[in-house]
Amino acid sequence: MKRILLKAVPVAIATAFLNAPAQAEIKVGVILSLTGPAASLGAPAKNTIDILPRKMGDEDVSYTVLDDASDPSAAVRAARKLVDEDKVDVIFGPSVTPTSLAVVEVAGQSGLPMISFAGSAAIASPVEGNKQWSYVLVAPERTMAHYVFDQMKKDGDKTLAFISFNDAFGDNITREFSAAAKEAGIEVVADERFNSKDTSVTAQALSAMSKNPDAILIGASGTPGVTPVIELRNAGYQGQIYLNQGMANPDVLRVGKDVLDGVMLSVSPVLVAEQLPADHPVKERATEYVTAYEGKYGEGSRSLFGATAWDAFLITEAAAARAKDSGAPGTPEFRKALSEQIQATNELVGAEAVFSMSPTNHNGTDLRAQTLVRIEGGKWTYVPQDQPSQ
Amino acid sequence: MNGMIAALLAQDALTSGAIYALLAISLVMVFSTTRILLIPQGEIVSLSALTLASLEAGHVPGTLWLLGLGGLVVAGLQALSGQIRGAVLWLAIPGAIIAATRLLAAHDLGAAGRMTLTLAICAPLSVIMYRLAFRPLARAPTLVLLIVAMAVHVLLTGFSLMVFGPEGFRTRPLLPGTITVAGMPLRLQALVIIGTAAVLLTAMALYFGRTLGGKALRATASNATGARLVGIRPEAAGEVAFLLAGLIGCISGMLISSMTTIYFDTGFMIGLKGFMAAIMAGLGSYPLAAAGAVLIGGIESYASFYASAFKDVIVFALIIPVLIWRNMIDSRNRDEEEE
Amino acid sequence: MKALAPFAAALCLAALPLVLPQYWLTLMNFTGLAAIVVLGLVLLTGVGGMTSFGQAAFVGISAYTTAWFTTQAGLSPWLTLPLSLAVTASAALLIGLLTLGLRGHYLPLSTLAWSMALFYLVGNLPQLGSHDGIGNLPPLSIAGHVLGGRAFTWLTWGAVGLAFLSARNLLDSRTGRALRALRGGRIMLQAFGADIRRLKLLVFVHAAVLAALSGWLYAHMMRFVSPTPFGISAGIDYLFMAVIGGAASLWGAIIGSGAVVVARDLLQDIVPGLTGATGATELLVFGLVVVLVLQRAPGGITGRFAPPPRLPRAALSHDATPLPPRPAMTAEPLLAAQGLTRRFGGLTAANDISLSVEKGRILGLIGPNGAGKSTVFDLLTGVTVPDAGRVLLAGQDITDSKQTAIARAGLARTFQHTRLRGDMTLLENVAIGAHARGGCGALASIFRRDRAEEARIFATARAQLQRLGLEARAEVLAGQLSQGERRTAEIARALASDPTVLLLDEPAAGLRHAEKQHLASLLHQLRAEGLAILIIEHDMRFLLDLVDRVVVLNFGQQIAEGTPDEVRANPAVQSAYLGEGEA
Numbered sequence A: 001m002k003r004i005l006l007k008a009v010p011v012a013i014a015t016a017f018l019n020a021p022a023q024a025e026i027k028v029g030v031i032l033s034l035t036g037p038a039a040s041l042g043a044p045a046k047n048t049i050d051i052l053p054r055k056m057g058d059e060d061v062s063y064t065v066l067d068d069a070s071d072p073s074a075a076v077r078a079a080r081k082l083v084d085e086d087k088v089d090v091i092f093g094p095s096v097t098p099t100s101l102a103v104v105e106v107a108g109q110s111g112l113p114m115i116s117f118a119g120s121a122a123i124a125s126p127v128e129g130n131k132q133w134s135y136v137l138v139a140p141e142r143t144m145a146h147y148v149f150d151q152m153k154k155d156g157d158k159t160l161a162f163i164s165f166n167d168a169f170g171d172n173i174t175r176e177f178s179a180a181a182k183e184a185g186i187e188v189v190a191d192e193r194f195n196s197k198d199t200s201v202t203a204q205a206l207s208a209m210s211k212n213p214d215a216i217l218i219g220a221s222g223t224p225g226v227t228p229v230i231e232l233r234n235a236g237y238q239g240q241i242y243l244n245q246g247m248a249n250p251d252v253l254r255v256g257k258d259v260l261d262g263v264m265l266s267v268s269p270v271l272v273a274e275q276l277p278a279d280h281p282v283k284e285r286a287t288e289y290v291t292a293y294e295g296k297y298g299e300g301s302r303s304l305f306g307a308t309a310w311d312a313f314l315i316t317e318a319a320a321a322r323a324k325d326s327g328a329p330g331t332p333e334f335r336k337a338l339s340e341q342i343q344a345t346n347e348l349v350g351a352e353a354v355f356s357m358s359p360t361n362h363n364g365t366d367l368r369a370q371t372l373v374r375i376e377g378g379k380w381t382y383v384p385q386d387q388p389s390q
Numbered sequence B: 001m002n003g004m005i006a007a008l009l010a011q012d013a014l015t016s017g018a019i020y021a022l023l024a025i026s027l028v029m030v031f032s033t034t035r036i037l038l039i040p041q042g043e044i045v046s047l048s049a050l051t052l053a054s055l056e057a058g059h060v061p062g063t064l065w066l067l068g069l070g071g072l073v074v075a076g077l078q079a080l081s082g083q084i085r086g087a088v089l090w091l092a093i094p095g096a097i098i099a100a101t102r103l104l105a106a107h108d109l110g111a112a113g114r115m116t117l118t119l120a121i122c123a124p125l126s127v128i129m130y131r132l133a134f135r136p137l138a139r140a141p142t143l144v145l146l147i148v149a150m151a152v153h154v155l156l157t158g159f160s161l162m163v164f165g166p167e168g169f170r171t172r173p174l175l176p177g178t179i180t181v182a183g184m185p186l187r188l189q190a191l192v193i194i195g196t197a198a199v200l201l202t203a204m205a206l207y208f209g210r211t212l213g214g215k216a217l218r219a220t221a222s223n224a225t226g227a228r229l230v231g232i233r234p235e236a237a238g239e240v241a242f243l244l245a246g247l248i249g250c251i252s253g254m255l256i257s258s259m260t261t262i263y264f265d266t267g268f269m270i271g272l273k274g275f276m277a278a279i280m281a282g283l284g285s286y287p288l289a290a291a292g293a294v295l296i297g298g299i300e301s302y303a304s305f306y307a308s309a310f311k312d313v314i315v316f317a318l319i320i321p322v323l324i325w326r327n328m329i330d331s332r333n334r335d336e337e338e339e
Numbered sequence C: 001m002k003a004l005a006p007f008a009a010a011l012c013l014a015a016l017p018l019v020l021p022q023y024w025l026t027l028m029n030f031t032g033l034a035a036i037v038v039l040g041l042v043l044l045t046g047v048g049g050m051t052s053f054g055q056a057a058f059v060g061i062s063a064y065t066t067a068w069f070t071t072q073a074g075l076s077p078w079l080t081l082p083l084s085l086a087v088t089a090s091a092a093l094l095i096g097l098l099t100l101g102l103r104g105h106y107l108p109l110s111t112l113a114w115s116m117a118l119f120y121l122v123g124n125l126p127q128l129g130s131h132d133g134i135g136n137l138p139p140l141s142i143a144g145h146v147l148g149g150r151a152f153t154w155l156t157w158g159a160v161g162l163a164f165l166s167a168r169n170l171l172d173s174r175t176g177r178a179l180r181a182l183r184g185g186r187i188m189l190q191a192f193g194a195d196i197r198r199l200k201l202l203v204f205v206h207a208a209v210l211a212a213l214s215g216w217l218y219a220h221m222m223r224f225v226s227p228t229p230f231g232i233s234a235g236i237d238y239l240f241m242a243v244i245g246g247a248a249s250l251w252g253a254i255i256g257s258g259a260v261v262v263a264r265d266l267l268q269d270i271v272p273g274l275t276g277a278t279g280a281t282e283l284l285v286f287g288l289v290v291v292l293v294l295q296r297a298p299g300g301i302t303g304r305f306a307p308p309p310r311l312p313r314a315a316l317s318h319d320a321t322p323l324p325p326r327p328a329m330t331a332e333p334l335l336a337a338q339g340l341t342r343r344f345g346g347l348t349a350a351n352d353i354s355l356s357v358e359k360g361r362i363l364g365l366i367g368p369n370g371a372g373k374s375t376v377f378d379l380l381t382g383v384t385v386p387d388a389g390r391v392l393l394a395g396q397d398i399t400d401s402k403q404t405a406i407a408r409a410g411l412a413r414t415f416q417h418t419r420l421r422g423d424m425t426l427l428e429n430v431a432i433g434a435h436a437r438g439g440c441g442a443l444a445s446i447f448r449r450d451r452a453e454e455a456r457i458f459a460t461a462r463a464q465l466q467r468l469g470l471e472a473r474a475e476v477l478a479g480q481l482s483q484g485e486r487r488t489a490e491i492a493r494a495l496a497s498d499p500t501v502l503l504l505d506e507p508a509a510g511l512r513h514a515e516k517q518h519l520a521s522l523l524h525q526l527r528a529e530g531l532a533i534l535i536i537e538h539d540m541r542f543l544l545d546l547v548d549r550v551v552v553l554n555f556g557q558q559i560a561e562g563t564p565d566e567v568r569a570n571p572a573v574q575s576a577y578l579g580e581g582e583a
Helices: A002-014 A039-051 A072-085 A097-110 A129-133 A141-155 A168-184 A202-209 A223-234 A250-260 A269-275 A283-297 A304-323 A332-343 B003-034 B041-056 B063-080 B084-104 B110-137 B142-164 B188-210 B212-222 B224-229 B234-256 B266-280 B286-333 C002-019 C022-047 C055-071 C077-099 C106-123 C149-171 C174-180 C186-191 C196-222 C232-245 C250-275 C280-296 C300-305 C373-381 C403-408 C426-433 C442-446 C451-467 C483-496 C513-528 C540-546 C564-569 C571-581
Strands: A026-032 A059-067 A090-092 A114-116 A134-136 A159-165 A187-194 A215-219 A240-243 A264-267 A371-376 A379-382 B178-181 B184-187 C335-344 C347-357 C362-366 C388-393 C411-413 C501-505 C532-536 C549-554 C557-562
Touching: A026 A039, A026 A072, A026 A304, A039 A059, A039 A283, A039 A304, A059 A072, A059 C250, A072 A090, A072 A097, A072 C022, A072 C196, A072 C250, A090 A304, A097 A114, A097 A129, A097 A134, A097 A168, A114 A304, A129 A134, A141 A168, A141 A215, A141 A240, A141 A264, A141 A371, A159 A168, A159 A202, A159 A223, A168 A187, A168 A215, A187 A202, A187 A223, A187 B286, A202 A223, A202 B003, A202 B286, A215 A223, A223 A240, A223 A250, A250 A371, A269 A283, A269 A304, A269 A371, A269 A379, A283 A304, A304 A332, B003 B041, B003 B184, B003 B188, B003 B212, B003 B234, B003 B266, B003 B286, B041 B063, B041 B110, B041 B142, B041 B234, B041 B266, B063 B084, B063 B110, B063 B142, B084 B110, B110 B142, B110 B234, B110 C280, B142 B266, B142 C232, B142 C280, B184 B188, B188 B212, B188 B234, B188 B286, B212 B234, B266 B286, B266 C106, B286 C077, B286 C106, C002 C022, C002 C149, C022 C055, C022 C149, C022 C174, C022 C196, C022 C232, C022 C250, C055 C077, C055 C106, C055 C196, C055 C232, C077 C106, C077 C196, C106 C232, C149 C174, C149 C196, C149 C250, C149 C442, C174 C196, C174 C426, C174 C442, C174 C451, C186 C196, C186 C403, C232 C250, C232 C280, C232 C300, C250 C280, C250 C300, C280 C300, C335 C373, C347 C362, C347 C373, C347 C388, C347 C532, C347 C549, C347 C557, C362 C373, C362 C540, C373 C388, C373 C403, C373 C411, C373 C501, C373 C532, C403 C411, C411 C483, C426 C451, C426 C483, C451 C483, C483 C501, C483 C513, C513 C532, C513 C540, C540 C564, C549 C564, C549 C571, C557 C564, C557 C571, C564 C571
Parallel strands: A026 A059, A026 A090, A090 A114, A114 A134, A159 A187, A159 A215, A215 A240, A240 A264, C362 C532, C362 C549, C411 C501, C501 C532
Antiparallel strands: A264 A371, A371 A379, B178 B184, C335 C347, C335 C388, C549 C557
């Protein structure tokens, strides 16, 4: 019902013989992995879409959410539906890299901006061809690596092993962290892979441990990432274990219980919004988001993939306000202007990061987009950092 | 690789193998009585694991919906065909289970209580599945049965996702901790799994090899008309097979839920591996199915250790020579062709 | 009128993109892409009985081939089309050679196994973009004009049309008849010289090539490839489409693809509106719908609403002459067995059997049940290989020859339990007998270069039916024939192969008296034409009146041989057989 109502109400208003020229609404199409292997990434984003404001400035805004089953073909079908049937002005999502890369082609060909929720920088760089229309909001793995390697250096850790998903998500983390490790002088000694629904990760844990790494990074998303941690601790691994921001959701804490104590991760500061120092640039916006989300879904329910959807809204809202002079929502002119204005986003503070885009940078995050968090007593705990300037 | 790691891997292989073996023997049993390749058996495993986890957390498990709705439809169909007693039973039993669960869910039942309740909720699901999805298709070609099995798998996966969400669950082990035997750490829960599997496997092999009831079940598969002549209704045999499969599936699910995290879609992969083991046994032999399952578990463990990225490539590629070998054995014993 | 229907349908389809809203074009594209794959699956699974979960993998091989060559080597997509088809066909050939000998459930499992292995392999090959895949594929364009929107839909459905024609033409041919008889008809087909292995491989490769065509189109429509769309769930989806449409029907392939694509889309629209939930509920409802559809219509949508399709046998001239007879063999005896022995475990089913049949002679083979008569037939026709002894066909040693080669050399047989295809017409069944006499291959059939030969094959079949008095029943489905008609049809099929030696396995069983008379006179006539005939029969009066000589078996032993009168007088035979057999 919700979706029909969301669409029906503004239409009814628009056609209700108003004296003023019919006000166009901004239509947002959302493609998420609500089923299939990546379903755990799509759910919090969907939850966030449900609590987004129904207005951008003065304009009404409607959301149409479609599931892509984590499959690029279905994502393209969904994108075409959003573009051709629902006539959306901007696409939020999809949730993962392969589906996003597929939808890039549709968004580009159709001339409307797409703000992906996936992690790979490759979705929006290099900014050319159809990628001129695509944006990625999640801080690149390099930023994560910065905080992780900083901590490793502080702890005197010199070798690192990966236990990652055998999929695009795991590929990205392993590839980017490995590249950054080289620059940071950290040696990667093992790259183990597992599938999210494997019933045993024992062999991978043993294999990684047999290389005696000082630290191990889990390149997985959601609760499946907990399994290797449990296996490592079972097998007696004593070194530092790092998660990644794909695992920043409450279910990870629930499944991992005390096994996760002492585990760290580099993650967007929104995860620990309340604990941030008062002068942290994103504290205010992050707290707003967390309050809104947990107000609806319960205390401790916050998750990173939802915050990305929130920021997509903030960025679009700001861009739309500047773009509406170029044309009414629903027109190609508006969409083009919208994309240009998103690209012109400057020092916009979101829940996850401070964004400054440019014609060559469609991500716009900097070191402020991450912070280090340790799990203590089943809670995310902020690890104070030297305040990054830029 | 040192001896310690080799031994740990062997333990891992045996544990996975034991679970695959339980899947495989259920599939062999169901296939040999009904010609159905029970792909959704994996979903029974994951549903029972999730049910147990949800009871452990003090929640009322969402599987009750499936039990209630399924029982209602079965009862309705029975009533329509004039079998009032059956209809009443199908209303009363699920009703009682649901009522009991709702009453007890909030209390701490202890491990035994939770497991009994899980068994009571999930094992009937298998029978409901047979009644609603497969029994009306008793005469359909094998291909149609296969596709319906796939569709039921999709349906149950969807249900599971809807009710339990995309994230995983784990339960507390029945026997936590490890013991050290000859300097080798053995996880007690792994021993529980391997032991239970061994007992169930032996029981199944004995039941089907030695007892009249078991032989009768087997007879229905090879010759439904003949079975009817000696007084066995194929439908009843199918029901018994599905009930047994449901029980085994539930036990498997409850066992592994403490060893690994279970998700709404975990069942498919476990089911697939069990399916491979069952087929390697020619869908007929229980000991061979168990051997095949342990072989798959073993390949998986050692491949994960040496080349984890290519683990599945190795597991699945190695199945093909095994199939070719099995096929050669079968062709030697069989000149008849199937229609 | 009826002949125009396909054209009208095609015309309507072609006009559709002009009137449909933009998004429906996308649905049409996806339907078309799926339909091309499913058409192959109908041939492979629905007709040929080989269930495959691996079609999505073939789509993927082709899509990746074109993706790699267009982005890495900079080739034009039009150049990579033949390349993609060739690479996929080679892969199919290789996989097929390895796995197509598998029977029962081994074959589907093998398709599952290799497609999964391939899926995980591609995801880990950096050369193929790992799990992220390959992007930036060029669009299809003609002279700088990009084929997007309607043009792409037309292109896709043009491809569907070609795929449909290729599948239909193949089915409506000599190869296609063998293919339609493949499921459960292995021994019969081999008895008429069809090479089963080759046939299976052929349909496997054909299905793979269709999948490849779809993959190539897919890659350039999406302009991005990654492993996921070619995984196991896509493979399962294609099977859903085939079975829902009606696994044995070519129209079913298109209807099933459309039904699944549209149903998925509608569910996405309707279900969230009803339940407020997205995603999971759609899966649940989709599964439920598939179960219900198949319970109401196990034969799929086409099976429910349309009669089983009859092939039109298009463009065949009716005044074609039957196929030319094979050159007469002169070496006598035409068929000879020397010391044939076959053991099954501890049981000797045939021990030291010797017999011979000359041109224009009928030899009877008799014995009580279990005497080893059928075993001797199997040994003579190459179904089983003897442990000792030799079989000579017109002086040629055929002991170790394959069934197929023996059939091609001029030996034909009928089966004790009639092996007719119930879903094919009588005429088509008889035409299978002439299989080895035709030479047109699958390609010739697909491009309709086989019509002259087809006409002659059917003329041959019709001539045999005429001779046996069944021409009025030519177009009846074999499943609807009476027992007597089925027996006669078996003989007609054997005769259609223009045999030199004819082996009849209880041809009179279940025939009425008048039918037996007719059969006897036919056999006399065949003898007069110079055929060598070996016959097993239980009706002694019928047999002994008919044959020139008799061989008597008991418990696998040859206990007597001679003229009917000699055998009648033989005390060993009387005690072993006639005493109890003929009261």
